[in-house]
Amino acid sequence: MALSEKEVLAGLAEIVAEETGVDAAEVVGDKSFTDDLDIDSLSMMTIVTLAEEKFDVRIPDEEVKNLVTVGDAVAYITGAQS
Amino acid sequence: MTQMTINRGADYSRILGLGAARGENLVTNDDVAGAIDSSDEWIRQRTGIITRVRANAETSVVDLAERASRDAIAAAGVPVEEIDTVILSTFTYPVVTPAGAPVLADRLGCGTAAAFDISAACAGYCYAIAQADALVRAGQSRYVLVVGAEKMSDWIDPTDRSISFLLGDGAGAVVIGPSATPAIGPTVWGSKGDGAPLIGMTASWLDVRDRGAAFPTLFQQGQPVFKWASFDMPKVAKRAIEVAGLSPSDIQVFIPHQANMRIIDQMIKTVGLRDDVAVGRDIADSGNTSAASIPLATERLLREGAAKSGDLALQIGFGAGLVFAAQVVVLP
Numbered sequence: 455m456a457l458s459e460k461e462v463l464a465g466l467a468e469i470v471a472e473e474t475g476v477d478a479a480e481v482v483g484d485k486s487f488t489d490d491l492d493i494d495s496l497s498m499m500t501i502v503t504l505a506e507e508k509f510d511v512r513i514p515d516e517e518v519k520n521l522v523t524v525g526d527a528v529a530y531i532t533g534a535q536s
Numbered sequence: 537m538t539q540m541t542i543n544r545g546a547d548y549s550r551i552l553g554l555g556a557a558r559g560e561n562l563v564t565n566d567d568v569a570g571a572i573d574s575s576d577e578w579i580r581q582r583t584g585i586i587t588r589v590r591a592n593a594e595t596s597v598v599d600l601a602e603r604a605s606r607d608a609i610a611a612a613g614v615p616v617e618e619i620d621t622v623i624l625s626t627f628t629y630p631v632v633t634p635a636g637a638p639v640l641a642d643r644l645g646c647g648t649a650a651a652f653d654i655s656a657a658c659a660g661y662c663y664a665i666a667q668a669d670a671l672v673r674a675g676q677s678r679y680v681l682v683v684g685a686e687k688m689s690d691w692i693d694p695t696d697r698s699i700s701f702l703l704g705d706g707a708g709a710v711v712i713g714p715s716a717t718p719a720i721g722p723t724v725w726g727s728k729g730d731g732a733p734l735i736g737m738t739a740s741w742l743d744v745r746d747r748g749a750a751f752p753t754l755f756q757q758g759q760p761v762f763k764w765a766s767f768d769m770p771k772v773a774k775r776a777i778e779v780a781g782l783s784p785s786d787i788q789v790f791i792p793h794q795a796n797m798r799i800i801d802q803m804i805k806t807v808g809l810r811d812d813v814a815v816g817r818d819i820a821d822s823g824n825t826s827a828a829s830i831p832l833a834t835e836r837l838l839r840e841g842a843a844k845s846g847d848l849a850l851q852i853g854f855g856a857g858l859v860f861a862a863q864v865v866v867l868p
C-alpha cells in the first residue's frame with residue numbers, strides 16, 4: 455500500500471538521522487540536503503539507496519541532482535510508489 | 537583400458553605465513569591535492585586517506601613482490617624449494633608478456649615452480665586465495681605462494697580527479713599449504729561485466745599505436761562504484777560467512793579491500809558485524825593498493841596486535857571488471 459507524504463517523510467528522516475547523525479526533527483520539507491543538513495555527495499548516494507530499499511522505489515542517478523530539498527525527495531518517493 | 541592415476545590432495549588448506557612490502561615514500565594529501573584542485577580536508581572526509589605509499593621510480597612490481605614474498609616464506613617456515621606454485625595477482629605489470637610470476641619464482645629460488653599472473657584487479661588477492669586453496673586440496677600443488685603486488689603510481693595521471701589521488705604501491709604475500717583443520721572457507725566470487733566501463737584505462741595499446749592516444753592511465757566513475765561496493769558487496773560478504781557455516785558474530789576480523797573508509801564503514805553496518813570486530817583500516821596510511829591492499833591491511837592488524845594468529849577473518853576484494861571475491865580465513 456502506498457504511503458502518505460507524512461509517512462515517507464518520517465521514514466526518510468529516520469534514514470538521514472541514522473546515516474548522518476543529524477536530529478530527525480531537523481529533516482523537514484524546505485531543508486536543503488547540502489546547504490542546511492551538510493550532507494555530502496557520498497552520504498546523499500547512501501541515503502538515496504537506503505530510501506530505494508525502504509520504500510521499494512527506483513530513484514535514477516540522473517534524478518538525484520534534482521532532489522535538492524527534503525520536500526523534493528518526499529514528493530518524488532511518494533509519487534514513485536506503485 | 538588402463539585407467540590413469542589422479543592426484544589426491546590435502547583435506548584442508550591454510551595460510552601458513554604472511555609478508556608485506558610498501559612503497560618507500562609517504563605521499564601526503566597536500567602533495568596530490570594541487571594537481572586536482574582538491575584539499576587535504578576533502579580527501580580525508582570523502583575517503584579517510586591521510587597518506588598513500590608510493591614506490592621509487594626504479595622499484596618494480598616484481599621488486600615489491602619479492603620483498604613481501606621473502607617475509608611470507610620465512611614466516612611460513614617452508615623451504616623455498618618446496619614452493620611448487622607461484623601466483624602473482626597484478627594488473628600493473630608493465631608488459632603483456634612474459635608474466636611477472638616466473639621472474640619472481642626464479643629470483644626467490646623456487647626452482648621450476650608453476651608460475652603465472654592473474655588479472656582480477658582489487659579482487660585479485662581473494663581470487664588467488666581461491667585458486668591456491670583449490671590447488672592444495674586437489675593435490676595439484678603442495679605449497680603455493682600467493683602475491684598481490686601493484687605499482688599503481690606507474691598508471692596514474694596526477695591531474696585525474698576520479699582515482700589518481702586514492703592510489704598507492706605495495707605487495708602482500710602468503711604461503712598456502714596443507715592443513716589438518718579447515719582454515720580457508722569456500723570462496724564466493726563472481727563478475728559483473730556490464731560494469732566494465734566503470735573502472736579502467738583511458739586507452740588500449742592499440743589506441744596508442746593507431747589512434748594517437750596518450751599513455752593509458754586509470755580512471756573510474758566514482759559514484760556508481762561507491763554504490764556497488766557499499767550495497768552489493770555486503771551481500772557477497774554475508775554469503776561468504778554463510779557458506780562457511782558461520783554467522784556474522786563469529787567473525788573476529790574484517791579485512792575488506794582498502795578502497796574508501798566510507799565504503800568500509802557502510803559494509804560493517806550492512807553485514808551486521810559485531811561491535812568489537814577488528815577492522816583493516818590501512819587505507820588511511822597506505823591508500824588503495826589494489827591486489828595488495830588486503831594482505832597489507834592484514835599484516836598491519838597482526839603487527840599492531842589488533843588481530844592475532846588463529847582469528848577468524850572475513851576478507852573481501854572488489855574492483856575493476858567488475859569482479860569480486862570473498863572468503864573467511866584463519867589468520868596465520
Ligand SMILES: CC(C)(COP(=O)(O)OP(=O)(O)OC[C@H]1O[C@@H](n2cnc3c(N)ncnc32)[C@H](O)[C@@H]1OP(=O)(O)O)[C@@H](O)C(=O)NCCC(=O)NCCS
Nearest residue numbers: 495496574578582658697698758759761762795796854855
Ligand atoms: C572518488 C570519490 C571519492 C569521489 O567522490 P564523489 O562524492 O563521488 O565525487 P563526485 O564526482 O560526485 O563529486 C562531488 C563533488 O566533489 C567534487 N570533486 C570530485 N572529485 C574531487 C576531488 N578529487 N577533489 C576535490 N573535489 C572533488 C566535484 O567537483 C563535485 O563538486 P560539486 O558538488 O561542487 O559539483 C568517490 O566516488 C569514491 O570513493 N568512490 C568509490 C571509488 C572506489 O573506491 N573505487 C575503487 C574500487 S576498487
